[in-house]
Amino acid sequence: MRTILKLTSTLYDDLVRRLREPHDFAAERVAFLKCRPALSATSLLLLAGGVHHVVDGDYVDDPSAGATIGRSGLRKALQTAYTEAVSMVHVHLHEHRGRPGFSRTDLRENALFVPDFWNVQPSLPHGAVVFSFDSAIGQCWIPGSSSPSGVEVAIIGNPMRCTWKVTNGY
């Protein structure tokens, strides 16, 4: 079964604009897509309906990573997942073209903090996605499954961009 993250181009354009804003010390910004899940005949769909942004003061000055969220920032994200009953998908942007990849740090940190959302929403899938300017790749943790599955991404707009339709980018 495939996992597909769907978001509108309106949401995507706003997300990318915010992720590209400079920060005082963090090298990049991160956010969380607030999603509701659905099960189709062949796929798990994560349908994004909003963004939980990490505010400037919730980054920690950590030169070993592009962006590190402090305790307060993580607590706010967990609170959002709990109160709004949403799947949370951590997102960041690698500023290049072509298929992006998670760094070793990304993979290590994803495995640590994404399953934490099960503490507040245990029946929902949660995940992490990295975008480039024209592509994306992701991981999803499904409740009851010990390892993450891959995530395809579809940006719904005019034009429509889907990672599985072409071999290089959307």
Added chain:
Amino acid sequence: MVTKLNLQRQSFLGADSEIVLDRSRSALVGLGGGGSHIAQQLAHIGLGHFLVIDPDFIEDTNLNRLVGATLEDVGLGTAKVDIAERVIKSVNPSADVVKRLASWTEVTAELCDVDVIFACVDSMGCRSELEGFARRFLIPLIDIGMDVHELSGEFSISGQVMLSMPSKPCMRCLGLVTDDGLAKEAARYGAAGGKPQVVWPNGTLASVAVGFFMKIVTPWETQKATPLLLEYDGDLQTVTPSNKLPHLPANCKHFDSLNELGDPFWTPLTVRELLA
């Protein structure tokens, strides 16, 4: 013997267009005068995956407009989905055609999987429900509709093609669906006979709808924004952007809640079903 669709003459759609179209999946809800035209055109442009949905069988009154239907079909009472499959496969034998002799409400899990839904349905209530479904699963919906009105002893043909793109103005924003209209339609339920329908307006509207689809999936230019609503004047033989468009909000306010996304009931049982 030629066994494969040659799309060389539409290569201007982009280097990847053939792959993109081959991997795209569209649903056609309703395979009457409009839907049958669209099925035929999507087969010609090389769409790889079809979900065709209609609970009806052909009748003799359909033959004036249902593309691909024959007198023999009328005699046999062939299902409209079977006629659509035959038309598609006769153009592109490698197309994957999933046909459902059912109402779209009975095949929602499969309908969630498509990239674009073509709504070729008769009633305001049905197109409103279908749009609500498409918005819930972030699926663009292309709706076509035509009507023949009697005016002062003569007749007037009109219609429209609408692109309902998630987050953008919806049918309610555009006035195509109203509470008053739904109430009047409900009051008429069961009383109306067959509506007048003819082949050439359906063909015009279907061609515009396929143009909308191609602009979304394999755009050949990106500078001109496609109007969300095009109005067809069958008397003047014109298709023009609706004069409502300049007055619309940029984004829809009718479907803007997180609660209107995804499966309404997601439980641990759903997760077990997923893992199974």
